Amino acid sequence: MNIKLSRDHILKPLQTVSSVVERRQSSPILSNLLMTLKGEQMTLTGTDLEVEMIARLAVTADEDGEITLPARKFLDICKTLPDGAEISLSVSGDKVTLKSGRSRFTLSTLPATEFPNLEPVEEPFEFSIPQKSLKRLIEKTQFSMAQQDVRYYLNGLMLELQDGLLLAVATDGHRLAMSQTAAEIKVPERRQIIVPRKGVQELARLIEDSDSPVRIQIGKNHIRVELPDISFTSKLIDGKFPDYQQVIPPSTEKVIACDRATLHQAFTRTSVLSNEKYRGMRLSLDTNMVKATVHNPEQEEAEEELEVNYNGDQFEIGFNVSYLLDALSAIDSNDVHVYLTDANHSCLIQGVGQDNDKYVVMPMRL
Amino acid sequence: MIIHIDMDAFYASVEERERPELVGQPVVVGGSSESRSVVSAANYKAREFGIHSAMPMSRAVRLCPGLVRLPVRMDLYAAVSEQIQAVFGRYTPQIEPLALDEAFLDVRASEQLYGSAEVIARRIKDEILQELQLVASVGVAPNKFLAKLASDIDKPDGFVVIRADQVQAFLDPLPVSRLWGVGKAAHQVFERLGVRTIGEVRHLPPALMTDYFGKHGAQLLELAHGRDRRAVETERQAKSVSNETTFAVDIHEREILQSWLLQLTEQVGWRLRQAGLKGRTVHLKIRFADFRLITRSITLEHPSQTTDVLWQAVRTLLADCHLPQAVRLIGMGVSQLTDSETVQTTQGDLFAAADPKKEKIDAVADAINARFGKAMLHRASSDKHN
Numbered sequence: 134m135n136i137k138l139s140r141d142h143i144l145k146p147l148q149t150v151s152s153v154v155e156r157r158q159s160s161p162i163l164s165n166l167l168m169t170l171k172g173e174q175m176t177l178t179g180t181d182l183e184v185e186m187i188a189r190l191a192v193t194a195d196e197d198g199e200i201t202l203p204a205r206k207f208l209d210i211c212k213t214l215p216d217g218a219e220i221s222l223s224v225s226g227d228k229v230t231l232k233s234g235r236s237r238f239t240l241s242t243l244p245a246t247e248f249p250n251l252e253p254v255e256e257p258f259e260f261s262i263p264q265k266s267l268k269r270l271i272e273k274t275q276f277s278m279a280q281q282d283v284r285y286y287l288n289g290l291m292l293e294l295q296d297g298l299l300l301a302v303a304t305d306g307h308r309l310a311m312s313q314t315a316a317e318i319k320v321p322e323r324r325q326i327i328v329p330r331k332g333v334q335e336l337a338r339l340i341e342d343s344d345s346p347v348r349i350q351i352g353k354n355h356i357r358v359e360l361p362d363i364s365f366t367s368k369l370i371d372g373k374f375p376d377y378q379q380v381i382p383p384s385t386e387k388v389i390a391c392d393r394a395t396l397h398q399a400f401t402r403t404s405v406l407s408n409e410k411y412r413g414m415r416l417s418l419d420t421n422m423v424k425a426t427v428h429n430p431e432q433e434e435a436e437e438e439l440e441v442n443y444n445g446d447q448f449e450i451g452f453n454v455s456y457l458l459d460a461l462s463a464i465d466s467n468d469v470h471v472y473l474t475d476a477n478h479s480c481l482i483q484g485v486g487q488d489n490d491k492y493v494v495m496p497m498r499l
Numbered sequence: 500m501i502i503h504i505d506m507d508a509f510y511a512s513v514e515e516r517e518r519p520e521l522v523g524q525p526v527v528v529g530g531s532s533e534s535r536s537v538v539s540a541a542n543y544k545a546r547e548f549g550i551h552s553a554m555p556m557s558r559a560v561r562l563c564p565g566l567v568r569l570p571v572r573m574d575l576y577a578a579v580s581e582q583i584q585a586v587f588g589r590y591t592p593q594i595e596p597l598a599l600d601e602a603f604l605d606v607r608a609s610e611q612l613y614g615s616a617e618v619i620a621r622r623i624k625d626e627i628l629q630e631l632q633l634v635a636s637v638g639v640a641p642n643k644f645l646a647k648l649a650s651d652i653d654k655p656d657g658f659v660v661i662r663a664d665q666v667q668a669f670l671d672p673l674p675v676s677r678l679w680g681v682g683k684a685a686h687q688v689f690e691r692l693g694v695r696t697i698g699e700v701r702h703l704p705p706a707l708m709t710d711y712f713g714k715h716g717a718q719l720l721e722l723a724h725g726r727d728r729r730a731v732e733t734e735r736q737a738k739s740v741s742n743e744t745t746f747a748v749d750i751h752e753r754e755i756l757q758s759w760l761l762q763l764t765e766q767v768g769w770r771l772r773q774a775g776l777k778g779r780t781v782h783l784k785i786r787f788a789d790f791r792l793i794t795r796s797i798t799l800e801h802p803s804q805t806t807d808v809l810w811q812a813v814r815t816l817l818a819d820c821h822l823p824q825a826v827r828l829i830g831m832g833v834s835q836l837t838d839s840e841t842v843q844t845t846q847g848d849l850f851a852a853a854d855p856k857k858e859k860i861d862a863v864a865d866a867i868n869a870r871f872g873k874a875m876l877h878r879a880s881s882d883k884h885n
Contacts, residue, residue, distance in 0.1 A: 281797065281798075282800065283797065283799065283808075283811050283812045283815055285815065304849060305800075306800065306848050306849055306850055307800075307846050307847070307848065307849065308849075309849060375849075375850050380849045380850065411846075453846060477847070479847070479849065493849065495846065495847035495848060495849050496847050497845065497846045497847060498845045498847070
């Protein structure tokens with residue numbers, strides 16, 4: 134089998150597919166990618182058994198066939214070839230020879246039959262959504278996903294399908310981010326799925342800030358995302374996501390209204406001296422005034438006074454400053470509202486005019 | 500001097516004490532013979548039939564048709580263990596519990612007050628018998644290694660004292676397998692060298708020991724000389740709290756491993772709560788039939804002493820483990836310990852509603868056990884798999 138293609142043409146699909154291949158693999162076949170030739174089309178597949186990425190590109194080939202070759206090495210060779218280089222691949226026996234100009238590489242292979250297939254998406258529910266809408270949902274929420282939490286169902290992003298609506302919710306138990314967008318979805322009842330962390334991160338990288346649609350299939354155990362030259366499949370986390378609605382506090386009377394950038398900058402400055410492990414920050418609220426203070430074990434101290442709109446009671450509350458900063462970074466409106474109840478209850482942070490996005494942060498006892 | 504106390508057939512003896520009609524009969528503690536289950540503990544009468552712990556229950560019943568089978572009542576044993584600890588506590592605060600039925604005591608500071616270590620050990624053994632109707636085997640020796648050997652050598656109902664000038668005479672004739680850390684592999688090496696007794700090990704040149712056993716060689720030589728510098732560590736000073744169990748017969752079934760693991764977790768949780776400690780990292784340890792060791796760990800968001808939280812964590816670790824062969828030893832532990840009172844900053848949890856409940860379950864169970872000593876409260880899942 135002999136294949137001809139250009140380096141610039143294969144580089145992007147190759148990078149996309151290789152990104153799901155883990156560097157440390159339990160079995161050698163998983164560090165390879167599957168290359169399938171049919172007619173003039175090359176299909177590249179990479180998997181870690183949890184997610185699967187497939188990319189298609191046009192090439193010139195003299196026959197059909199399939200083989201697996203080491204993903205990382207193949208990518209590194211293509212990456213380091215000069216721009217515009219022409220590549221020829223020839224498969225003979227269990228070796229692949231790659232030639233370009235005066236460079237020549239012989240790569241070892243494994244048979245395509247050993248390459249694992251993710252199960253097909255069964256009885257998929259399908260819908261389409263503009264890429265940028267989905268990208269926004271993920272960007273507004275993914276930072277709140279848990280990492281390696283024992284509550285395994287928190288280690289991912291929950292997507293909820295409602296009639297005409299797509300919601301994304303992420304939480305690590307300390308803070309929660311929620312975003313929703315209108316979507317052409319028709320479901321008999323609301324449906325929730327949990328996409329694992331890695332799947333979410335790959336997806337965020339894959340989709341672009343464009344109006345062109347992405348096609349989504351949701352099966353019992355998988356989600357598949359179809360783009361013109363790429364299909365991406367991820368297993369779903371089998372678990373019940375906690376009732377997010379119950380932990381979103383109502384918009385209370387005790388509300389801080391202020392300029393988002395100013396608040397963000399002040400908190401960023403104070404955070405410099407916060408305890409590296411606990412990141413605690415104390416907020417003292419008074420009429421039209423917020424004072425933020427932090428201490429660390431080295432007895433250093435930072436204090437910021439901010440003029441805000443606030444007409445509630447005078448009280449103090451502690452937060453992990455990182456959680457507040459994450460929420461303030463995700464919001465892109467000029468003004469924000471921070472709704473508070475008391476020192477023991479969560480706060481709700483919202484950008485003014487951005488009712489579709491909600492950020493909830495639990496306080497910290499300092 | 501160090502005292503090592505090891506209760507004889509602990510679980511089974513506690514059951515015999517609770518039901519006097521069982522005395523003289525072969526008794527095992529473990530699950531029912533219908534479900535797949537193993538023997539957790541056997542009394543000495545049952546051992547006469549060749550029954551030992553970790554043996555499948557079905558096999559035990561075949562060896563001894565009249566066998567009395569009782570369910571595991573871990574919380575009862577934990578409560579009795581606490582009463583035993585209270586006896587130790589009369590003589591020293593320097594107690595290092597190894598399991599519910601086993602502990603090291605450092606009595607060097609108490610000898611002025613209560614008499615020699617031998618006297619203290621004798622009193623502890625007698626008080627346990629009189630007050631709790633349970634038999635302990637006791638070893639008294641200059642260090643932990645020797646004390647543990649001493650308690651084991653004359654078990655059951657043993658009482659062995661090794662004075663400093665008797666150490667070599669005691670150790671030299673013992674087989675090398677008595678050395679701490681000599682398993683199958685090391686034993687084979689000694690066999691090739693034609694070394695059978697600890698006395699013969701003592702005469703091997705240090706360079707040769709290092710050649711054959713690496714860093715471990717020097718340590719083995721130290722032990723062969725009866726020297727062991729490990730201090731008795733109370734839970735408060737400990738860096739981690741862990742329990743493990745070695746099976747007499749290697750175990751294949753995941754379910755059985757899981758039920759052992761739950762028992763170990765209940766013990767570790769109980770010890771943490773007793774010592775007022777919380778741990779943040781949960782460890783799982785598995786040794787396979789070929790002695791290959793794997794360890795897995797997971798770090799919790801917050802330090803915990805709640806059995807259920809620890810159990811969820813270690814259960815996930817086990818579920819994620821590939822088990823290509825039978826398991827010889829399973830253990831779990833908790834490290835990154837903090838005093839439960841000194842965790843000052845606490846991040847609130849959005850879904851915390853369920854957690855205080857779990858802490859309360861542990862507190863209630865512990866309180867009942869401490870007060871009445873015979874609670875029958877233990878987790879349902881440990882019933883199901885036993």
